[in-house]
Amino acid sequence: MSVESIDMPAGREECATDLPVWQIRVGTRLSRIAAVAGIVLVVALAALPAIASRNLIQDLIFVLTMLTLAQLWNVLAGWGGLVSVGQQAFVGLGAYALFAGIVMAGLDPVAAIPLAGLFAALIAALLGPLLFRLEGPYFAIGSWVAAEALRLICAQFKSLGGGTGMSISPGELSQMFGLKAVQTLLGLRPAAARDVLVYWLALLLAVLVTLGIYAFIRSRHGLALAASRDNAAAARSVGVRTGRIRHLLWIAVAFATGMVGAVVYLQKARISPDAAFSVTDWTAYVIFIVVIGGVRTIEGPMVGVLLLWGLVTWLAQYGSLYLVVLGTLAILIMLFMPRGVWGAAARRWQVQLFPTQRWLGRSARA
Amino acid sequence: MSGFDTIIEGVLLGGVYALFALGLSLIFGIMRLVNLAHGDLILLAAYLVLSATTALGLPLAAASLLVVAAMFVLGFVLQRLVLERVLGDDILPPLLVTFGLSIVIQNGLLLGYGADSRRLQAGAFESSSVTLASGLSVGLAPLTALVTAIAAVALLQLIFYRTSLGRAFRATADNPAIAQLMGVNERNVYAIAVGLSLAVSVIAAVVFGIRASFDPSIGPARLLYAFEAVIIGGLGSLWGTLAGGIVLGLAQAIGGRINPEWQILAGHLTFLAVLMVRPRGLFPARRT
Numbered sequence: 001m002s003v004e005s006i007d008m009p010a011g012r013e014e015c016a017t018d019l020p021v022w023q024i025r026v027g028t029r030l031s032r033i034a035a036v037a038g039i040v041l042v043v044a045l046a047a048l049p050a051i052a053s054r055n056l057i058q059d060l061i062f063v064l065t066m067l068t069l070a071q072l073w074n075v076l077a078g079w080g081g082l083v084s085v086g087q088q089a090f091v092g093l094g095a096y097a098l099f100a101g102i103v104m105a106g107l108d109p110v111a112a113i114p115l116a117g118l119f120a121a122l123i124a125a126l127l128g129p130l131l132f133r134l135e136g137p138y139f140a141i142g143s144w145v146a147a148e149a150l151r152l153i154c155a156q157f158k159s160l161g162g163g164t165g166m167s168i169s170p171g172e173l174s175q176m177f178g179l180k181a182v183q184t185l186l187g188l189r190p191a192a193a194r195d196v197l198v199y200w201l202a203l204l205l206a207v208l209v210t211l212g213i214y215a216f217i218r219s220r221h222g223l224a225l226a227a228s229r230d231n232a233a234a235a236r237s238v239g240v241r242t243g244r245i246r247h248l249l250w251i252a253v254a255f256a257t258g259m260v261g262a263v264v265y266l267q268k269a270r271i272s273p274d275a276a277f278s279v280t281d282w283t284a285y286v287i288f289i290v291v292i293g294g295v296r297t298i299e300g301p302m303v304g305v306l307l308l309w310g311l312v313t314w315l316a317q318y319g320s321l322y323l324v325v326l327g328t329l330a331i332l333i334m335l336f337m338p339r340g341v342w343g344a345a346a347r348r349w350q351v352q353l354f355p356t357q358r359w360l361g362r363s364a365r366a
Numbered sequence: 367m368s369g370f371d372t373i374i375e376g377v378l379l380g381g382v383y384a385l386f387a388l389g390l391s392l393i394f395g396i397m398r399l400v401n402l403a404h405g406d407l408i409l410l411a412a413y414l415v416l417s418a419t420t421a422l423g424l425p426l427a428a429a430s431l432l433v434v435a436a437m438f439v440l441g442f443v444l445q446r447l448v449l450e451r452v453l454g455d456d457i458l459p460p461l462l463v464t465f466g467l468s469i470v471i472q473n474g475l476l477l478g479y480g481a482d483s484r485r486l487q488a489g490a491f492e493s494s495s496v497t498l499a500s501g502l503s504v505g506l507a508p509l510t511a512l513v514t515a516i517a518a519v520a521l522l523q524l525i526f527y528r529t530s531l532g533r534a535f536r537a538t539a540d541n542p543a544i545a546q547l548m549g550v551n552e553r554n555v556y557a558i559a560v561g562l563s564l565a566v567s568v569i570a571a572v573v574f575g576i577r578a579s580f581d582p583s584i585g586p587a588r589l590l591y592a593f594e595a596v597i598i599g600g601l602g603s604l605w606g607t608l609a610g611g612i613v614l615g616l617a618q619a620i621g622g623r624i625n626p627e628w629q630i631l632a633g634h635l636t637f638l639a640v641l642m643v644r645p646r647g648l649f650p651a652r653r654t
Contacts, residue, residue, distance in 0.1 A: 083461050085402065130638055133645040134597070136457045137400035141593040142641070148590060149634035156627070163627075279586065284469055291462055320473040327469035334463050335451050 024358050026218050034353035042207055049186060049196040057199050061267055063309050064202040068209045068260050069282065070289040070301035075213045076253045077287075078296040079222065080246060081229030083136075086143030088282035089150050090120040090254045094261030095276040096154050102168060104159065110177040113201065113262045120258025123150070124251045132247065144279065151277035165272025173269065198267040205263060209256050214298050217356045225249060280323070291330050294340030298354035303342040372623045373616065374504055380595075380615025381512030382577065384608040385570035386588050387595035388518055389563035391607045394596070396539045396559045399453060399460055403467035405589030407564055410471050411437050411571035412580055413479055416486060426488055426572070434568045441564035445557040453556075468585065475582035486575035511573040515611065518569060519604045525562075526604075535559060587630075594637040600647025609649050613640075 049057060069087070077083040097119040101112035127146050134142040155163040173179070174190055182193040216222050227235035228242035235242050261282075265271050275281070285308060293304025308326075315322040337344050346352055390404045401407075411433055418429035448467075452459035488507065497503040526532040537545035538555045546552045574580070574588075591614060599610025614633050621632020640648065 077458060081457070083458055085461075085465065130641050133641055137394075137398075137461055138593075138597070140400065140402065140461050141590065142597075144586070145590050145594065145634055145637060148587075149631060149638065152627075152631040152634070156631075280469070284465070287462060287465060291466075295458065320476040323473040324470050324477065327466040327473070330466040331448065331463050331470070334459055334466070335448065338452075338459060 022360055022362065025361050026355055026358055028352060028355055030351065031353060031355050042203070045203055046200065049199060054192050054195060057195050058267075059309070059313075061195065061199050061202050061264075062312075063305055064199070064206040065260050065264050066285060066289060066308065067301055067305040068202070068206045069257065069286045070293075070305060071206075071209050071213050071298070072253045072257055072260075073283075073286045074290045074295065074297075074301055075217070076249060078290065079217060079229065080225055080249050081136075082246060082250060083140045084143040085140045085279065085283055085287075086145075086147035087253075087257055087286065088277050088279050089143070089147035090124065090257035091261035091264070091282040092147070092151060092154060092273070092277035093120040093123055094258030095265035095271055096157075096160060097258065098262035098265055099160055099166065099168065099271050100157075102172060103166075108175075108177045109173060109266055110197075110201070113259050113266070116262035117255040117257075117259035120261070121251050121255035124254030125247075128247050128250050132243070132250075147277055147279070151273045154277070155273040161272065163273060165270065165275070167270040170269070173266075195267060198263060201263050201266075202260075205256070205259060210298065212256075214354055214356070217298075221245065222356070223358075284323075284326075288326050288330050290340075292333050292340055294343030294346070295338075296356075297340070297342055297346065298356065299346070299352075300340050300342045304340070307341070368623075370502075372619050374502075375508075376616035376619030377612050378504065378508035378512050378615070379619055380608075380612030381508070381515040382570065382574050382611075383591050383595045383614050384515040384611030385511070385518060385566070385573055386592035387599075387607045387611055388515075388522065388604065389567040389570070390589075390592045391596045391601075391604065392522070392566065393559050393563045395602060396535050397453065397556050399449065399560075400464070401563070402461060402464040402589065403471060403585075404464075404563075404567070404592060405587065406468045406471040406475075406585035407437075408567045408571045408574070408588050409475060409580060409582060409585040411564070411568040412486065412575040413475055413484070413582075415568070415572055415575065416479075416484055419487065426486065426576075430568060430572045433571075434565045437564040437568050438561040441561035442557045444564075445560040446553070449560065450553065450556065468589075472582055472585050479582060481581055481583070483579040483581045484575075485579045486572060488576045492576060507573075507576050511577065514569060514573055515608060518566060519608050522566070522604055531558065591633070594633060597647055598637060598640045600650030602651035603649055606647060606649035606651070610647065613648065 045060070048060070052060075069091070073084070073087055076087075094116040097116035098109065098112050101107040101115055102109055105112075107115070131139055131142045131146060154160070160166060170190060173194060176194070176197070178197055179190065179193055182188065182197050183190065186193065186196060188196065217225075224235065224240040225245055227238075227240055228245055232242045261276070265276065289301055289304035289308050291304070292307055293302065294300030311322070311326065315325060333340060339347060386405075386408060389408075390401060393399050393401060414433045414436060415426070415429050418424050418432055419426055422429070424432065448463060449460065452463050491510075492507055494506045495503045496506055496509060524532075526535060534545065534550045534555050537548065537550055538552055542552050545555075595611040595614050596607050597610070598613050599606035599608070614636065617636035618629045618633040622629030624632075
């Protein structure tokens, strides 16, 4: 068989002929509608403090920060295969770096947030080479050990409250960047204005992190990451630097997680090692959100966080029982609906609002 | 003598950690499953023994035997009904299921028993001590813990290398598909392995519950100690796990001697140091 007789897809220069051109596509018509709807939703959320009650704003801070953490865990564990049970380490480090920046260095709280992220990223860069020596599932417990060690180290800093923690007085936060502007803009008292400011920061982080992950997964680097997870040896053989891409992802996720931690604790204005490094609050809830919504989808954490919010408002008064219900639900979902609520729905109705799968289709020009 | 006391204390503490670690090491070795609920299952066993002694009025030994049987059955059923469905190439589902189980057990114990600290009552045994040499006496309970750990490792080694069940374990660990072709019932082997892991955990729970008080929140820390002992000792070797437990116990005892707040931290830092210097552990299995 001569080379000429093989039915090759036409190259770019031959597009004028009748031969179909094969093309890898990610977007769909629905995804373009979803993008417009997403922009409208973000604008509406940004304008919400003008009419919303303070309670709703505080609830939405919870929803947005948990959503951001869930998106970050999803890219790390779902796409990257780095199943960390120690992400509370970076929430805690970010929170402690924020408090250290405000109390010890006298920094502006808003300016301290990116520095808190950088600090978390730095520690992640140091821990990464150690923890990556643990294969697959052992990495999970290793990251947990690292988080516990960091919790105990933070408890040693007496100037940051030691084991019992500390508070920042409202006075120290009253000069915060943007606070006066929010007060006059919305006619609020300092405490309520601080919630609004934190809410906007949380919204900004949620949007940037979600868009960043979406763009990353759709890029060739996202493909390289998924390849490293599915088969590291095969990925390396086609030129993917599996170690490097995972390490960079780990650091980037820690950076954003640290900033989320700083934002959360800027609102709480009270910190303790046990709360800031809590495995339940910052990892169990986050894993629950991703599992119930759908691993390896952008929409999954959004659905999951809304379900968690509903369960929290409905069941939180029952304390331990609430966590028993959450845990049981997560196990049942994993057993019978491993793609999560969104994943199952998307499969049944072929809906993808933020598509990350690649389709081989004929080009429109053919 | 205080330095020597610290070392003795650390070695004896290591016995308990080795017992925590054996069950974890067992199912990882056979089925590559990392059970994040391991620590909470140890706590569940401790509470079940407590209930059997207080509510049923059984002596500690009889209660322990009863709970060993109960936890073996629980492990068997857990594997058959839950874990079996999620084992596979993807490491995410088994980790998430066992993590969910950890949260369910921990909060279930909190609901059932409350947050108060409890302890297993072993009568005079708790406080009595034996004199090993002049001026050197150790508590009978901690010494029993270490002896039990050594006996448990020896027994598991015997099961692994001298029985047909052990042969099935090793064959399935090496290659489940071929083991199945040779007539090994893979599903049963896995279920027995999980049952055995939980049965060993009961021994760990009893030994621990006599020495120290426990409450529902401390399960995850037991998991971390067990894990550290396994990694420090080196994967794939039960005697290595025992040694890893002792190294961890020593690190905690020495750290705690310097400053009581550093006890746990010293253990974690030793683990990270071992990971840095000898990532395959101090005593890895020769065959890899």
